[in-house]
Amino acid sequence: MVESEFDVVILGSGPAGLQAAVHAARARAKTAVLGKARSSALYRAHVENYCCLNDTVSGESILNEGRRQAEKFGALLIDEDVVHIEQLEDGRFRVELESEDTLLVRSAILAMGISRNRLNVPGEKELLGRGVSYCVDCDANFFRNRVVTVVGNGSAAAAGALRMLVVATETHLVCDSLDVAEKLRYQLESSRTRLHLGRKVSGIEGDSEVRAVLLDNGEKIETSGVFVELGAKGAIELVTGLGVALDSESMRFVAVGKKQETNVPGLYAAGDICGPPWQIAKAVGEGCVAGLEAAAYARKASGKPAQG
Numbered sequence: 074m075v076e077s078e079f080d081v082v083i084l085g086s087g088p089a090g091l092q093a094a095v096h097a098a099r100a101r102a103k104t105a106v107l108g109k110a111r112s113s114a115l116y117r118a119h120v121e122n123y124c125c126l127n128d129t130v131s132g133e134s135i136l137n138e139g140r141r142q143a144e145k146f147g148a149l150l151i152d153e154d155v156v157h158i159e160q161l162e163d164g165r166f167r168v169e170l171e172s173e174d175t176l177l178v179r180s181a182i183l184a185m186g187i188s189r190n191r192l193n194v195p196g197e198k199e200l201l202g203r204g205v206s207y208c209v210d211c212d213a214n215f216f217r218n219r220v221v222t223v224v225g226n227g228s229a230a231a232a233g234a235l236r237m238l239v240v241a242t243e244t245h246l247v248c249d250s251l252d253v254a255e256k257l258r259y260q261l262e263s264s265r266t267r268l269h270l271g272r273k274v275s276g277i278e279g280d281s282e283v284r285a286v287l288l289d290n291g292e293k294i295e296t297s298g299v300f301v302e303l304g305a306k307g308a309i310e311l312v313t314g315l316g317v318a319l320d321s322e323s324m325r326f327v328a329v330g331k332k333q334e335t336n337v338p339g340l341y342a343a344g345d346i347c348g349p350p351w352q353i354a355k356a357v358g359e360g361c362v363a364g365l366e367a368a369a370y371a372r373k374a375s376g377k378p379a380q381g
């Protein structure tokens with residue numbers, strides 16, 4: 074077991090964590106970034122709406138570039154998950170990794186994204202990024218003039234189905250019990266959305282891309298896209314022991330102020346873990362602020378002079 078000391082540690086190596094690393098390392102903080110690129114929401118995405126990218130770019134290549142950039146500025150990338158984090162009496166954080174190695178740090182940034190609720194049906198995992206998506210806002214345009222199926226009972230699914238009507242030729246909504254406000258229900262029922270109420274998805278069929286959704290009554294919907302909109306759960310279990318405050322509205326995301334600071338001194342958060350919209354632009358904006366602030370905090374806590 075090895076114990077190492079850092080000024081700033083970043084939990085998560087998606088766009089929020091990598092951008093935080095670039096800024097913290099450039100501010101001369103000794104910085105470590107934890108987590109696996111392939112677990113980032115971005116890894117399987119194809120991106121066309123991020124600033125200054127004119128062509129569609131794979132999420133994997135954006136992450137690879139981001140990793141190289143963070144390393145170029147001196148951040149250490151550790152391809153491991155955190156299993157435990159605690160705050161010591163002197164204010165530092167002790168971070169335990171999968172390998173049982175530990176890091177002692179002055180400041181930490183939570184950038185672990187969110188765990189997306191899944192259908193857990195055959196074909197879902199295999200066809201992710203090939204017709205299966207968890208984000209209408211992100212991927213709607215890839216299904217222009219095609220047939221799509223949205224799955225879910227709540228407002229995210231209902232509103233997603235209505236948004237899809239604008240771009241898709243045909244939109245299906247599968248839900249076993251529609252749980253939305255009256256107005257949204259009325260909008261949905263009076264729209265062209267083809268509702269499959271009281272139904273569950275039992276499987277997704279396809280080879281190189283999605284071809285059909287199978288329902289529990291044996292019905293088959295020929296479709297090119299499946300949007301799983303079951304809501305999103307904040308990946309916050311790891312940090313509840315630190316007494317981190319959550320947003321008062323949903324209680325699912327880490328609450329932060331304008332400097333991306335949490336209620337715990339020295340602890341910052343950025344990206345999806347802080348709540349929607351689920352977009353790279355928001356993640357990197359917050360990552361930038363968190364990286365700079367965490368580096369400044371660590372510098373002050375160590376008694377070093379401020380950066381000129």
Ligand SMILES: Cc1cc2nc3c(=O)[nH]c(=O)nc-3n(C[C@H](O)[C@H](O)[C@H](O)COP(=O)(O)OP(=O)(O)OC[C@H]3O[C@@H](n4cnc5c(N)ncnc54)[C@H](O)[C@@H]3O)c2cc1C
Nearest residue numbers: 085086087089108109112114155185186344345351352353
């Ligand atoms: C299919 C799909 C398509 C998308 N398309 C677009 C798009 O076109 N445009 C757009 O702007 N956005 C898109 N998004 C959303 C975008 O990917 C996210 O908003 C963005 O990745 C959030 O960045 P993040 O750094 O907060 O979290 P993530 O990118 O999810 O990264 C989280 C990181 O935390 C790490 N982690 C988790 N738990 C631990 C732990 N215990 N210890 C250490 N590390 C941990 C993971 O390994 C991962 O590295 C899409 C998302 C999906 C799923």
